[in-house]
Amino acid sequence: MKNFALIGAAGYIAPRHMKAIKDTGHRLVAALDPNDSVGILDSYFPETEFFTEFERFDRHIDKLRRAPERANIDYVAICSPNYLHDSHMRFGLRSGADVICEKPLVLNPWNIDGLLEIERDSGHRVSTILQLRLHPAIIALRQQVRSQPHRPHKYEVDLTYITSRGHWYLQSWKGDSKKSGGIASNIGVHFFDMLHHLFGELQANVVHASRDTCAAGYLEYEQARVRWFLSVDQAHLPPAQREQGQRTYRSITVDGQEIEFSGGFTDLHTRSYEEILAGRGFGLAENRCAIATVSAIRQAPVAPLRGDYHPFLKHVERQP
Incomplete structure (x- = not known):
């Protein structure tokens, strides 16, 4: 049985990590x-020692580290705000533990280089939650793509993800791009990782809209041309979803065919933990393409619309 510590226990995603540890x-x-x-x-875990101050938490972890081996922390799970991930991963590694970090791993790709050095020095490893790589529909699609390595034309892909958030969103750290990385990092990074995982290296990255509540653009990979749209604004939901009271809309079409992956999400954190504990987790290197993609999106100018823009952009008033 492994001992876990958790940073960010009050966060939205923390219960999935608690469940995965228990399961x-x-x-x-x-x-x-x-x-x-x-x-x-x-x-x-009602018996968990809980701290609201990092200094006391640090002292407790160090105390456990000096205790007999059975009390050592084996893993530090990180569910803190995005901009703190880098610091908390370094803390976990230097505390003699392996680390499991929520997405996005870091906000900028150069942060990965420093973590690689600490991994080498500490002898411990960082793994991240890239749960879509484990989704059955995505696994099947990847097998299909890999079975046609010499396909003459690239796949045409439309990615749409709308997850409604209330007025609180922009008042929290998630609404501060310096802390969250912006909408593409906060809700889109695992989709961009999925696209890289499916279609190879990124070749082009164009941004057509960039706002606090939505973003859209065009990505070109070795095997696909992708139009993407992300939003936390309920007004962007398709009418049918709004009428039914749904607050989330998730769609991926490949060459006009819908890829059904709305189900199967419930246990993906547990599946991720199973893979990590078996030594098959996704580490720092696997994150680099997606982190570089969202970092570039955050810094890119908004480009004029051309024929490769996402159809949902017609519902979004263009920024000047």
């Missing part, structure tokens, strides 16, 4: 969050 037969022995709304711990 894989391990235990959470310490947790940190400056907010104390962590009653969810009672549903999984």
Whole structure:
């Protein structure tokens, strides 16, 4: 049985990590969050030592590190705000633990280089949650793409992801691009990783819209041309979804054919943990393309619309 510590226990995604730790037969022995709304711990690990101050958490982890081996922290799971991931991963590695970090791993690709050095020095490893790589529909699509390596034409792909958020969103750290990395990093990075995983190296990256609540653009990979649209604005939902009271719309079409992957998400964090604990997790190097993609999107100028823009852009007033 492995010992886990969790940073960011009050966050939206933290319960999925708690469930994954429990489902894989391990235990959470310490947790940190400056907010104390962590009653969810009672549903999984009520005996967890909880801290609201990093300094006390640090002291506790160090105390465990010096204790007999059975008390050592084996893994630090990180669910903190995006801009803190880099620092918290370094803390985990230097504490003598392996690290499991939520997406996005970091905000900029050069942060990966420093983490690689600390990995080498510490002898421990960073793994990340790239759950779409484990989704059955994506696995099947990748097998299909790899079975046609000499296809004469690139796949034509449309990616749409709308996940409605309330007014709180822009008032939180998620609405601050310096902390979240912007909409592409915060809700889109695992889709960009999926596209790289499916279609090879990125060759072109054009941004057609960039706002606090939505973004859109064009990506070209070795085997695909991709038009993408991301939004947290409920007004961008298709009418049918709004009428049915749905708050999320997720669609990928490949050569006009819808890839059904709306289901099968529930246990992907547990599947990710199973792979990581078996030594088959996705590490720092696997993250580089997606992190470079979202970093470039964040810094890119908005380009004039051409024939390769996403059809959902007709619903979005263009920025000057």
